[in-house]
Amino acid sequence: MSAAIHPTAFVDPAAKLGDGVVVGAFCYIGADVEVGAGTAFGPHCVVQGPTRIGRDNRFHAQCAIGGDPQDKKFAGERTELVIGDGNSFREFVTVNRGTGSGGGVTRIGDRNWLLAYTHIAHDCQVGNDCVFSNNSTLAGHVVVEDHVIMSGFAGIHQFCRVGAHAFIGMGALVNGDVAPFLMVAQDGYGRPRGINAEGLKRRGFGPERIAAIKRAYRAVFMSGASLEDARAKLEALAADSADVRALLDFIGNGERPLLR
Incomplete structure (x- = not known):
């Protein structure tokens, strides 16, 4: 089944869309973008390349995907965004490509939920089965392992790592590595508050x-x-x-x- 493209959308001739891809009203799909089968874009989404998107992802309205990194050192070098399968990106999510000095690739795995206004900055590496609640933010070069939950308005400092099965509480500002299995709550900056027993x-x-x-x-x-x-x-x-x-x-x- 060929892609379904709304007549108001723009898809660059160099973009590659898989079977059954849906491109909604007023979307922009740029050159050097590849989209896997079954992925759908709601209205007013912007996808810039180089970006590789897997199968069965859902991008709701106004997502901005694959934009230039927000890094003053970026000088236009070729960098990428790679997204896996089965992810959900809610309204106004922003995900930037990598930087040449940071490895060159921002990567998101499979089956993640990124709720409204989530931001994933350049060179971040996100695993599988994570939940990013509304307005949660990753600065550059952050590594988030599998099954992590970030509550609303939480933020992670650049170069930090968040271990598997960790839970970051609402509004927590994390400026160090979060070990696997931990719960972190806001207290000035976020601090460990036990393990994520219920999630485990x-x-x-x-x-x-x-x-x-x-x-x-x-x-x-x-x-x-x-x-x-x-x-x-x-x-x-x-x-x-x-x-x-x-x-x-x-x-x-x-x-x-x-x-x-």
């Missing part, structure tokens, strides 16, 4: 796995130990828990300090 239960984590993660959390975030001593404690706990091993591997491998 919903994803099938059993009591033993959650208990091991809680022990690891206490060792790192509640014991008052130095980070070096906490890592030594985690080494012992990781012998019996792949989840603790993931937490240990995350700590100390980023450009920003660990949020404690």
